[in-house]
Amino acid sequence: MATDTHRAIEAVWRIESARLVAGLTRLVRDIGVAEELAQDALVAALEQWPADGVPRNPGAWLMTIAKRRAIDQIRRDVTFHRKIAEVGRDLAEAVPDIGVQVAEDDGIGDDLLRLVFVACHPILSAEARAALTLRLFGGLTTDEIARAFLVPEPTVAQRIVRAKKTLATARVPFEVPRGDELAARLASVLEVVYLIFNEGYSATAGDDWMRPELCADALRLGRILARLAPREPEVHGLVALMEIQASRAAARTGPTGEPILLADQNRARWDHLLIRRGLAALARAETLTTPSTQPEPTASASTRPDSTRPEPAASASTRPELAASARSEPAASASALPDSAASGSARAGGHPGPYFLQAAIAACHARARRFEGTDWVRIAELYERLAQVAPSPVVELNRAVALSMAYGPAVGLALLDQLMAFPALRNYHLLPSARGDFLAKLGRHAEARLEFERAASLTRNERERTLLLNRARASPAAEVGANEPPVEPSGHRRAPARPS
Amino acid sequence: MRFMVILKATAESEAGVPPTTEDFETMGAFIEELMDAGVLLAADGLHPSSIGARIYFDGEQKTVVDGPFTETKELIAGYFLIETKSLEEAVEWFKRYPILRPGQGANLEIRRVAQAEDFGDEFTPEQREAVARRDAAAAGNS
Numbered sequence: 001m002a003t004d005t006h007r008a009i010e011a012v013w014r015i016e017s018a019r020l021v022a023g024l025t026r027l028v029r030d031i032g033v034a035e036e037l038a039q040d041a042l043v044a045a046l047e048q049w050p051a052d053g054v055p056r057n058p059g060a061w062l063m064t065i066a067k068r069r070a071i072d073q074i075r076r077d078v079t080f081h082r083k084i085a086e087v088g089r090d091l092a093e094a095v096p097d098i099g100v101q102v103a104e105d106d107g108i109g110d111d112l113l114r115l116v117f118v119a120c121h122p123i124l125s126a127e128a129r130a131a132l133t134l135r136l137f138g139g140l141t142t143d144e145i146a147r148a149f150l151v152p153e154p155t156v157a158q159r160i161v162r163a164k165k166t167l168a169t170a171r172v173p174f175e176v177p178r179g180d181e182l183a184a185r186l187a188s189v190l191e192v193v194y195l196i197f198n199e200g201y202s203a204t205a206g207d208d209w210m211r212p213e214l215c216a217d218a219l220r221l222g223r224i225l226a227r228l229a230p231r232e233p234e235v236h237g238l239v240a241l242m243e244i245q246a247s248r249a250a251a252r253t254g255p256t257g258e259p260i261l262l263a264d265q266n267r268a269r270w271d272h273l274l275i276r277r278g279l280a281a282l283a284r285a286e287t288l289t290t291p292s293t294q295p296e297p298t299a300s301a302s303t304r305p306d307s308t309r310p311e312p313a314a315s316a317s318t319r320p321e322l323a324a325s326a327r328s329e330p331a332a333s334a335s336a337l338p339d340s341a342a343s344g345s346a347r348a349g350g351h352p353g354p355y356f357l358q359a360a361i362a363a364c365h366a367r368a369r370r371f372e373g374t375d376w377v378r379i380a381e382l383y384e385r386l387a388q389v390a391p392s393p394v395v396e397l398n399r400a401v402a403l404s405m406a407y408g409p410a411v412g413l414a415l416l417d418q419l420m421a422f423p424a425l426r427n428y429h430l431l432p433s434a435r436g437d438f439l440a441k442l443g444r445h446a447e448a449r450l451e452f453e454r455a456a457s458l459t460r461n462e463r464e465r466t467l468l469l470n471r472a473r474a475s476p477a478a479e480v481g482a483n484e485p486p487v488e489p490s491g492h493r494r495a496p497a498r499p500s
Numbered sequence: 501m502r503f504m505v506i507l508k509a510t511a512e513s514e515a516g517v518p519p520t521t522e523d524f525e526t527m528g529a530f531i532e533e534l535m536d537a538g539v540l541l542a543a544d545g546l547h548p549s550s551i552g553a554r555i556y557f558d559g560e561q562k563t564v565v566d567g568p569f570t571e572t573k574e575l576i577a578g579y580f581l582i583e584t585k586s587l588e589e590a591v592e593w594f595k596r597y598p599i600l601r602p603g604q605g606a607n608l609e610i611r612r613v614a615q616a617e618d619f620g621d622e623f624t625p626e627q628r629e630a631v632a633r634r635d636a637a638a639a640g641n642s
Contacts, residue, residue, distance in 0.1 A: 015537065109536070151538035218584060223538030252613065272539060273581070 005050045014044055014139035016059040021062060021136055022111035025174055028069055031118060032164035035136070037073075041066040089416055113228040114174050120189040121172050122137045128163040129192045130199075131156050137224065138217045148214045169250060186229070190238050190355060193221045197242050201249075202461075215246050226281070236285035237356030243278030244362040248270040259463050275366045282363055285356045354390040357382050376406035393422045394430075409438040429458035433468060501612060502541070503590045508607035509549070514568065515607050516548045520602070526598045534582065539593060545578040573607065576621035587612065 018039060024034035041062040055061040057214050069141045119132045126151075134140045142160060143418070146153040177185040220237040251269040253261025254260050352360075361382045368374040383399035396419055404412025416435050425431050436451030452472035520529070536538035550568035584590045588614060590610050600607045 007586070007588045008592060011586060011592040014585060014589055015592055216585075220538035222582070224536065225538045227538070277541065 005054065005091045006046070007018060007041070008054050009045050011478035012054065012062075012146045015141045016316045018063055018112060018115070019059065019108055020066060020139045022115040023108060024066055024070060025115055025118070026111050027067065028074070029174055030164075030168050031132075031136070032114070032168060033070075033159075034072075035164075037066045037070050040069050087320040106432055109228055110176070112224070113176050114360075116189055116225065117185055117230065118167060118172055118174060120185075120192045121167060121170075121187070121189045121411065122171055123166060123172070124163050125159075125378070126192065126195055128166075129188070130196050131159050131164050133192050134196065134217060135160060137221055140217070148211060148217075170253065180418070180496070184234055185285045186232060186234065189225065190234060193218055193225065194238060194242070194355070196221065197245075212249060215242075215249065218242060219246060231288065233285040234353040234355045236288065237353060237359045240278045240281035240285060240359035241355055242365050243360055244359065247274035247366065256479055257416065257463065259467055261467075265371075267371075269370065278359070279365065280364055281358070282359050285359070289352050289356065294295075327405060351389065352385065354386060357389060361386075374405070376402055380406045393419055393425045397425070397428075397431060397434060401437075404438055404441075409441040413438045413442070427458055429455040429464075429468070430457070432454075436471065501584060501586065501590075502589070502615060503584060504611050504613055505580040505582060505590065505594055506576055506609040506611065507578040508582075508609065509572050509577040510604060510606075511572060512601065512604070513577040514550070514572050514575065516547045521558070523600050525601060530596065530598050534593065535598070537593075539571050541581040541583055543578070543580040546576060557638075561629060563629050581613070584631070596622075 009346065020038045020041065021031070021034050024037050025031055028034050028037070043064050045058075045062060049055070065069060077464070115136060116133070119136055120129045124132070131142075131145050134145050135142065142157045143153050146156040171207075176182075197215055197218030200211045200216075219239075219242050220380040222242050226235050226239045247270050248262075248265060250271065251267070252260055260266075311445070342460060361379050363378050364375050364382070380399060380402035383395060383402050387395045387399060397413065400412040400415040401414075403415060404410075406482070413435070416431065416438065417426055432451040433455035436448045436455060439445070439451060440448035449472050452468050456468035458474065459465050459468065531540065533542060548568065552567040553570075554567070554569070556563040556565065571598045580594075582590060584592065584593065587610065592606055594610060597606065598609060
C-alpha cells in the first residue's frame with residue numbers, strides 16, 4: 001500500500017511540480033528557493049499521504065503547504081524587511097489566502113511561461129539550461145538527467161546548483177520578455193528543447209543510436225510551450241519538426257539496433273499519429289507567418305536587413321549550378337556548427353523561421369509514401385531558404401545532398417567540394433559520408449571507399465561507425481541510397497559538450 | 501509510454517443523448533488541461549453502437565451483424581490517447597476526469613499501447629524482419 005502511494009506521489013509530482021515551482025517563484029522570486037519549498041511540500045506529502053491517503057486535489061494541497069512554508073520562512077528571515085519590500089504586493093495578496101484556497105488557476109500559465117524564460121536564460125550555458133528545464137518542467141531527478149546525458153550525477157547536480165546561483169546573482173526578473181528581447185530569449189528556449197530532443201534522437205556518443213525517453217521529454221516540453229505561447233510560429237514549427245522526426249523512431253533501427261537510413265526505412269512503420277500531429281502543427285505555424293513573405297524564397301532574403309549572405313541570384317533555387325556556386329561563402333557562423341537552426345532568429349516575425357523551414361523539409365519526407373516519391377526540388381529550395389535564415393555549413397551540407405537528389409550527384413559534389421574548406425567541418429563525419437555517397441553514385445568507387453573510411457574514423461557513435469565501415473566495404477558494388485543524416489532536416493547531431 | 505484510456509458506454513451514450521453545452525464546457529476544460537501539460541495525443545467520442553456493425557470470423561465463415569449491441573458496459577463510447585512516463589501518471593491524470601452525470605458515474609479503462617520497443621527477446625530478429633517485410637509488402641500494395 002505504501003509503495004502504491006509512493007508511486008502515486010511520484011505521478012502527482014510529475015504532474016504538479018512545474019506549476020508548483022512557477023507559482024512559488026512568483027512569490028519568492030528565486031527559482032532555487034521556490035524549488036526547495038516545493039521539495040519540502042513533497043516531503044510533507046511523503047509523510048502524510050501514505051497514512052491519510054492522496055488528497056482530492058493534490059496540487060492545491062502541495063501548493064498550500066509550500067506557500068505556508070514560504071511565508072514562515074520569509075517571516076523568520078533576518079532580512080525580512082528587505083524581502084518584504086521585494087515581494088511586498090504578492091505577499092500581501094498571498095497571506096489572507098493561506099489555508100483557504102491557494103491554487104488559483106488564473107495566471108498559472110503566465111507563471112509557467114515566465115519560469116521557462118528564466119530557466120532558459122541565455123546567461124546560462126546550454127547544458128545548464130537543458131538540465132534545469134528538464135528538472136523543472138519534466139520533473140526529472142538529477143540522476144535521471146545524468147543518465148540521459150551520460151554524465152556523472154554530481155556534474156548535473158552541480159550544473160543545476162550553479163545555474164540557480166547565477167540566476168539569483170544576476171537578479172533575472174521573473175517575467176516574459178517583451179519587444180525585441182522576446183525573439184532572442186525565445187530562441188534560447190527553443191534551442192534548449194531541440195537540444196534535448198536531438199540528444200535523444202541521435203545520440204552522439206555511446207552504444208545507443210537513440211534514447212527515446214529523452215525525445216518524449218522534449219516533445220512534451222514543446223507541446224507545453226505551444227500552449228503557453230500559441231502566437232509564436234517558431235514554437236509550432238519546432239513542435240512540428242519534433243513530431244515528424246519522432247514519427248520515424250521505430251523505423252530508424254534494425255533488429256539488432258543498427259541505424260537504418262531514411263532511404264531504406266520501412267515507411268509503414270512510421271507513426272502516422274505523430275505525422276498527423278506534426279503536419280497540423282506545421283499548418284498552425286504557417287497561418288501565423290505573413291502570407292506575403294511565404295512563398296518566395298528569395299523575397300525573404302532581400303528584405304532581411306541583417307542578412308550576412310551574398311544575395312543569391314534571383315532564380316538560384318531553380319538552377320542548381322547557380323545555387324551551388326552562389327554559396328561560396330557560407331557565412332561566419334562556422335564555429336556554431338551543429339546548432340545552426342537554433343542560433344538563427346527563432347521568431348519568424350513574418351518570415352518563416354529556421355524551425356518552420358526544417359519542419360517543412362521533414363514534412364516533405366513524411367508526405368512521400370516511398371523514398372522515390374520524395375520532392376527533392378522542394379527540399380533543395382527549403383534548404384536554400386534555411387541557409388538564408390540560419391546560415392551554417394551543416395545546412396549547406398544538407399542542401400548539397402538535396403541538390404544531388406534533385407539534379408544529380410555531380411551538382412551535390414560541387415557544393416561539397418567548397419564546404420571542405422571550412423574548419424568547422426574538418427572533423428565532421430557527415431561530410432566525408434556524403435562525399436562517399438556522391439562519389440559512389442558517380443562510379444568513383446575507390447574514392448568513395450576512402451571517404452566512408454574517413455567518416456567512420458570521425459564518428460563517435462558505435463552504431464554509425466559500423467554502418468559506415470559496411471558501406472566502405474560494400475562500396476565497389478553498392479547501389480547507394482541517400483545517406484540519412486544529411487537528408488534528415490535536423491542534420492545537427494548536436495549534443496552538449498561533455499567531458500569525454 | 502503511450503496509453504489508451506477507454507471510456508465505457510452508458511445507457512445514455514448508447515441512447516445517443518447528445519451532450520449539453522455544459523458537458524462540452526466541462527469536458528473541454530479537462531481536455532485543455534491535458535493539452536496544457538503536453539500529455540494528450542488524440543481523443544474522440546464514438547456514436548452509439550446502433551449505427552455500428554460487427555464482423556464475426558469463424559473459419560472461412562464471416563458474419564456481419566449490425567448494431568445495437570446489448571452488453572452496454574462492455575461497449576466503448578470514446579477514447580483518449582495519452583503519453584505519460586508511467587501507468588501511475590496516466591491513472592493520476594484520469595482520476596481528474598470530470599463525470600458528466602454525477603449520479604451515474606463513469607467507467608474508464610487504461611491500457612498501454614504496444615510499441616515496437618516493448619517487444620523483448622521473444623520477438624526474434626528473424627520475426628522482426630518478417631514483420632518488416634510484411635509491412636513493406638502491405639505498403640507497396642496499398
